[in-house]
Each structure stands twice: as C-alpha cells, then as structure tokens.
Ligand code: HDD
C-alpha cells in the first residue's frame with residue numbers, strides 16, 4: 001500500500017513538473033516577448049490549462065501530508081528556505097497571472113510573473129538536489145542545519161532544471177503561437193538552448209558521480225534516466241526547425257524525468273541521512289497507518305482517474321492552436 | 331497574552347477572513363450556474379450577459395481566495411501540532427480529501443469555464459459551471475466533516491499510545507454534528523450571494539436614476555441589473571428561510587453532543603459539576619460571547635427575513651425600480667451587503683468558542699492541542715498572517731467593487747479589444 005501511494009505521489013509530481021513547468025517556462029519568457037500583445041498571446045495560450053497545471057503542486061502536497069506525514073515535516077525542515085521560496089513563488093505566480101489584466105500596471109505584474117517563474121523552477125530543482133545529496137538527519141529524527149543547500153552541486157542541479165523549464169516553455173510557444181516574429185524568436189531560442197541544456201544535464205550527472213553521495217542505491221537507473229533527459233532536450237533543440245507538437249513532446253519528456261531519476265536513484269529510501277545510515281527514511285517508514293491509506297485509496301484514487309480524464313479533455317477541447325477565437329482574459 | 335491565546339486569536343481571525351471568501355464563492359457559483367442555465371434553456375441573451383458579469387466577480391474572488399485557504403492549512407500544521415499528532419489520522423484525512431479531490435478538480439473545471447466562453451459548445455460549457463458548483467459544495471462538505479469531528483468525535487478508537495485511529499468512516503459521515511450545520515452553512519452562503527447580487531444591482535440602478543445623464547445605463551445593462559435584482563432578492567429570501575430552519579434544527583444535536591455549549595443559569599452550574607465529575611477539576615463553560623453571539627445571529631436573521639420579504643413584495647411589477655417612494659428599499663438592499671458576513675462570523679463564534687475548553691470535544695483539550703511555541707513567536711506570526719490575509723481581503727473587495735462598477739460586456743476577453751461582441755450588438759438591436 002505504501003508503494004502504491006509513493007507511486008501516486010510520484011505521478012502528481014511528474015504531472016506538476018511537466019504542466020507546472022510549462023507555466024514557469026512561459027512566465028520566465030515574458031521579458032523575451034515584446035509588447036503587451038505578444039505577452040497576452042503567450043499567457044492566454046496557457047490560459048485554459050493554467051489553473052489545472054498549478055493544482056498538481058497542491059495535489060502533491062496533499063498526498064504528502066495525508067499519506068506520508070513523517071516525510072512532510074522532515075523534507076520541509078531540511079530544505080526550509082527552498083520550500084519558502086516555492087510557496088511564495090506559487091502565490092506570486094498565481095496572483096500575478098490572474099490579476100495582471102484586472103489593473104492598469106501590467107509591466108510590474110509581468111516582472112513579478114517572470115521572477116516567480118524563475119524562483120519556482122530553481123526552487124523545485126534545488127529540492128531534487130537536496131534529496132540526491134541527502135540530509136543531516138540523526139537517529140533521533142532531528143535535523144542539523146541546511147548543509148545540503150550550501151553544496152554547489154545542489155545549485156547546479158537547480159540551474160539544470162531552470163534550463164529544462166525554459167526550453168519547455170519556449171517549445172510550447174513554438175507549437176501554440178500564431179506564425180509571427182514571436183514564434184520565430186522562440187524557435188531560435190529552443191534550437192540554441194536545447195543542446196546547451198542537454199550539455200548541462202550531462203555535466204550535472206558527472207558532478208553527482210564525483211560527489212558520490214552515500215544515499216544513492218541505484219546509480220544505473222538514475223544515470224540512464226538522466227541521459228534520457230539530456231537526449232530529449234537535445235532532440236527538442238534539433239526538431240525546433242520543423243516545429244509543431246514534436247518539439248513540445250520532447251521537452252515534456254525532458255521535464256518529466258528529473259523526478260523519476262532522483263526517486264529511482266534513491267529507492268527504497270526517500271530521505272537519505274548524511275550522518276547515520278540507520279536514520280535514513282524509507283518509503284515504508286514515512287507512510288501513514290494502513291487504515292488511513294486504505295481510506296484515501298477508496299476516497300481519492302477513483303477521483304484521480306476522473307481528474308486525469310478531465311485534464312485530458314481540457315487539452316483536447318482547447319486543441320485549436322493560435323489566437324483565433326481565443327479569449328483574452330489575461 | 332499566552333501562547334494559547336495568541337494561537338486561538340490567530341486561528342479565529344484568519345479563519346473568519348477565509349470564510350468571507352468562502353461565502354462569496356459558494357453563493358455566487360450557484361447563482362451564476364442558474365443564470366447560465368436560463369440562458370442556455372431559454373436562449374435569452376440577457377441571462378448570458380448576467381452570467382458573464384457576475385462570473386467575473388466569482389473568478390476574481392476565487393483566485394484571491396485560494397491563498398487564504400493555504401494559510402489555513404499551513405496554520406493547522408504549524409500551530410496545532412497536538413491536534414495533528416493525536417487526531418490527525420482521523421480529521422486530517424477529510425481535509426486532505428478536500429484538497430485532493432474537490433479543489434484540484436474545481437480549479438481544472440473553472441479554468442476551462444473561464445476560457446470556454448465562445449469557444450466550447452453551449453451545453454458543455456454549462457455543464458462545466460455546474461461541475462464547478464458541485465466541486466465547491468464537495469469542498470465545503472469535506473471541511474465540515476473534519477470540523478464536525480472536532481465538535482463531536484466519532485468513528486475512532488484510541489490506540490496504545492493514546493492516538494486516535496480511524497475505525498469507522500461511515501460514522502464520520504453520519505455525524506450528528508455534520509448535516510444540519512452543513513446545510514445551515516450552505517444556505518447562509520446562498521443568502522450572502524443573493525444579497526450581494528441584489529445590493530450591487532440596486533446600487534447600479536439607483537445611481538442611474540439619480541444622475542440621469544452622467545451615469546446612464548444602456549437599456550441592455552438596465553435589463554441586466556433589473557433581472558439580477560429580482561433574482562438576488564428571491565435567492566436571498568429562500569436562502570434566509572432555510573438558513574433559519576436549519577439553524578433551529580441544530581439545537582437538538584447540540585444539546586446531546588455538547589451540553590455545556592448553550593447552557594445558562596442553573597443548567598450551566600449543573601453541567602459544570604457533571605463535567606468536573608467526569609474529567610476532573612477545571613472550567614468547562616465557554617465564555618458569555620457564545621450566548622451573546624447566538625442571540626445576535628437569531629435577531630439579525632429574523633430582521634433579514636422581514637426586510638427581504640418586503641423587498642420581494644416590492645418586486646411586484648418592478649415597483650422597487652419604478653416608483654419613487656420605493657427607492658429607499660434599493661438603498662437598504664445595498665446597505666445589507668455586509669450583514670450576512672457579520673452574521674456568519676457570529677455563527678462561527680458560537681460553534682468554535684462554544685466548543686471550549688476542548689479542541690476535540692471531550693477528547694483533547696485546547697491547551698494540549700497547541701504547539702509548544704513561545705508567546706513571542708506566536709505574537710509575530712499572528713500579526714503577520716492576520717495582516718497578510720486581511721490585505722488579501724481588502725484587495726479582493728477592491729477588485730470586486732471595481733468589477734461591480736464597470737460597464738457590463740467583454741468580461742472574459744470576448745471582444746474586449748475590438749469593442750462590443752456580436753451578442754452585445756444582437757441584444758441591443760433586439761431591444762431598441
Ligand atoms: C447568513 C448567515 C446566518 C444566519 C442568518 C443564521 N446563521 Fe446560524 N450560523 C451561521 C450563519 C448564519 C454559520 C456561519 O453558517 C454557522 C457557523 C458554523 C455553522 O455550521 O454555521 C452558524 C452556526 C449556528 C449555530 C452553532 C452550531 C454549533 O455550535 O454547532 C447555531 C445554534 C445557529 N447557527 C443557529 C441559528 C439560528 C437559530 C438562526 C436563525 C434564527 C441562525 N443561526 C441564522
């Protein structure tokens with residue numbers, strides 16, 4: 001039962017990295033778009049999906065609190081500054097996007113939106129880096145400081161995630177924007193940034209080999225997935241000239257895999273201790289009681305299927321690309 | 331003040347502010363769904379414009395309200411660690427279900443509704459707003475399930491460590507502290523939505539009459555607010571009727587579940603003695619504010635019903651709008667807008683303060699539920715969170731007021747840049 005719920009948690013996080021990553025990417029690209037017209041076109045291209053994309057973070061937090069009560073406190077504790085940045089980023093991004101067109105000062109909101117997109121992409125990348133690095137947890141369950149956040153390798157991991165997310169956002173715009181200068185700029189961006197991001201991903205992988213954190217249990221699985229990330233993002237760059245949905249599919253794969261790469265490198269551990277191998281928290285240690293998990297499975301799992309169906313329907317219903325008949329709510 | 335007092339003050343202030351958003355959300359979503367249904371069924375464009383005009387207010391309130399809910403969730407974990415540790419398995423599960431199912435689905439559907447105007451089929455688009463309304467109700471349901479457990483804990487067993495484990499989910503759902511309270515709350519939100527609709531419409535109509543030239547309403551806008559006024563008054567009247575009904579219905583279960591809550595005089599002395607026998611020495615009576623708030627709530631409710639009844643009578647042949655002598659009734663409806671909010675907060679004071687000194691009635695005292703934190707730290711977090719949530723409430727009401735004052739049309743970007751929409755034009759031609 002606990003592994004099933006770990007899988008569901010992973011599913012929510014993967015969905016968030018792909019869909020929320022899309023929002024973050026477009027948000028970060030706002031400064032690269034010229035004038036209110038281009039920016040509105042970009043924001044309204046994600047419009048129908050935006051709320052649905054963002055809620056996966058809330059869903060993942062809900063699963064974490066309900067099904068893994070032990071993990072919740074310790075993970076938040078070990079990466080407290082990064083978690084605060086993520087929460088503030090989520091609030092600022094959502095408020096900024098919803099309110100930018102309700103008032104008159106759009107430029108200020110655009111800066112806020114771009115900054116929060118950057119903060120989120122970096123914050124989530126740092127969180128993955130902290131997991132890979134391991135946390136200073138002692139046998140009594142107490143945490144000692146934020147050592148992982150002082151390690152440059154963790155920051156490189158965060159940076160790699162920022163690059164992946166940027167490519168992802170630009171790839172989405174290449175696919176969904178009307179033909180025009182904005183789309184051409186995005187196309188060039190993907191073509192240039194894709195291979196660069198692939199290179200950085202490989203370097204980060206090498207960095208983790210040099211570092212060899214004690215918590216890694218399955219280096220082969222982690223390495224294989226990391227290499228697929230690099231390949232996918234390079235492929236997005238190469239496909240940029242032809243455009244269409246293919247670029248976006250490649251960048252989506254690249255954004256989906258970091259969560260899986262980190263989780264499978266550590267499995268069955270979740271939080272590896274850098275102080276005492278005995279203090280490492282595994283999936284079973286972290287899970288809630290059996291009865292609560294069963295209740296959640298009965299109550300939530302079927303509706304998770306409904307949710308996936310509704311979101312799929314959303315993408316299908318709003319599949320028409322370009323701005324024709326697009327609402328300009330934002 | 332002690333740490334406990336700060337933690338309680340903080341929860342009371344932030345929850346009350348959160349609830350202001352909730353009432354608007356729950357009340358408006360049903361109204362918007364009703365308007366849109368009439369639009370789709372009758373094809374009357376006036377109802378389509380109404381659904382868009384009020385739908386914009388709904389969307390703004392929802393977007394700003396989310397942050398206040400997150401503060402609530404954060405706070406339960408942070409300040410009430412004892413509650414989560416000892417009873418979290420039971421009362422945490424419904425709260426988690428709320429976010430997982432209701433909120434996540436609700437937001438997805440709402441995003442599709444906002445961007446679906448003019449893009450999706452009319453019936454599908456209508457189904458979306460009803461889906462949003464249903465998931466909003468589901469949200470309220472799960473939150474009230476977990477609140478009802480605090481009022482009257484059922485469906486659990488204490489394990490060897492004294493931790494409450496869930497044993498009977500059905501008992502949680504058939505809790506006698508749940509259903510009347512849920513219905514009372516939902517109808518209170520309907521009342522709020524109805525009065526908001528009527529009050530804003532009355533304001534727009536009155537302004538148009540007072541300064542004929544400056545703030546003239548176009549004929550189709552006059553029609554929009556005329557119909558909104560009638561719908562709002564009717565909705566508010568029906569809502570108040572059922573709110574009062576389910577309010578009185580609660581007295582039975584409360585007497586059985588929480589004998590100390592509303593007891594007064596000699597009965598209170600007897601209850602105090604009985605509780606001391608059962609649980610040992612201590613003060614088991616809640617403060618006088620409970621009874622004062624209850625009396626204020628019932629008093630206001632009766633007055634509200636009376637006033638709305640008069641307004642309903644005056645909607646006959648639109649007397650309210652047409653006759654000069656009836657104009658003060660329009661003014662009164664606008665003044666009534668804040669009243670349901672105040673009344674609802676009073677109701678929560680009855681329910682939550684009346685639960686004292688228990689966090690979970692008869693099971694966990696509030697003193698044992700609060701996190702071991704210093705009064706100093708809690709003073710700052712009380713200040714910080716309350717200011718943040720209050721600022722959100724101010725921003726929300728400022729944006730709502732602006733949205734309520736704007737000229738209807740082009741709400742969801744349908745033709746915002748290019749002037750009037752096709753429907754707008756069609757409607758004007760039909761009217762002129
Ligand atoms: C528009 C708002 C509104 C109005 C007009 C009323 N109430 Fe109310 N009342 C609420 C809004 C509310 C509420 C906010 O919805 C509460 C708080 C908790 C709850 O379940 O509902 C509530 C709670 C509440 C409680 C406490 C329940 C408990 O402690 O478990 C009682 C006894 C009543 N109400 C009784 C009444 C009566 C007898 C009314 C009319 C004569 C009345 N209320 C009108």
Ligand code: HEM
Pocket residue numbers: 337338339341342343345346347348349410413473474476477480675678679682683685686688689690696
């Ligand atoms: C799931 C729903 C809710 C839960 C779990 C909850 C829980 C709590 C807790 C833990 C406290 C502090 C400790 C205590 O007094 O026992 C509290 C107090 C309070 N709550 Fe709630 N509450 C809920 C809903 C609400 C709502 C929606 C409101 C108001 C709009 C509200 C109003 C208050 C007030 C006014 C207090 C302070 C009462 C006092 O003096 O202790 N509550 N509630």
Ligand code: HEM
Pocket residue numbers: 345348351352355356391392393394395396397398399400401402403406428429432433466469470471473474515
């Ligand atoms: C005091 C405990 C409470 C907590 C911890 C809490 C939690 C939350 C959270 C996290 C949100 C934002 C996400 C969402 O929309 O669901 C939210 C919004 C909402 N909550 Fe609460 N809530 C509480 C009390 C209540 C009560 C008592 C009700 C209704 C009876 C309620 C109904 C709603 C509704 C309808 C929304 C959406 C409103 C909006 O965004 O404007 N909540 N709540």
